[in-house]
Each structure stands twice: as C-alpha cells, then as structure tokens.
Amino acid sequence: MKIMLMLVGAVLLLVGVVWALQGMNYIGGSFMSGQPQWLTIGIATAIVGVILMAFGNRRRSPRL
Template sequence: MRWVFVVVGVLALLAGIVWTLQGLDVLGGSSMSGSTRWAVIGPIVAVVGLVLLLRGARRR
C-alpha cells in the first residue's frame, strides 16, 4: 500500500512543478502559461505530492 503513496506523490510533485513553471511563464505553449492561478496552484500541489511521497517512503 505504501507504493501507492509514492507513485501518487511523485506524479503530484511533477505536475506541481510543471504547473508552477507554466504559471511563471518559464514553460510556454499552453493556456496555463503566464497565469497567476497556476503559479499559485502548482506549488500547493507540489507540496502535497512531496508529503505523500515522504509518507510512502518512510519506514515503519
């Protein structure tokens, strides 16, 4: 069951990073590029993904 947290955490972390970069207009070519909304949502999703990743990777 821990691997589910790791996989979902990695995916959320990567999505959050991409969304942040698109929101900051570092990655172009999307309707999300240059949008402040995605520059705020991205880091939130990335932090949630990091928490899930760490929770899944933590040993009991």
C-alpha cells in the same frame, strides 16, 4: 500501499512543478502560461506530492 503513495506523490510533484513553471511563463503554449494562479496551484500540488512521498517513505515500527 507504500509504493502507491510514492507513485502518486511523484506524479503530483511532477505535475505541480510543470504547472508552477507554466504559471511563471517558463513553459509556454498553454492557457496556463503566464497566469499567476497556476503558480500557486502548482506549488500547492507539488507540496501535496512531497507529503505523500514522505508518508510512503516513512518506516513503520514493528508491532509488538
């Protein structure tokens, strides 16, 4: 489960960064290029990815 959270989080982070860069028109060639809503969607997606990675990376306390 921990590896799955880290993997999904990393993919979401990468996709979010790409979408944000397209929204800022740094990456061209797409219908998303230069569209401010994709900047917002990309940032939100990247934040969700970071949160998932944080949950996947946290240490679990031993059960007593």
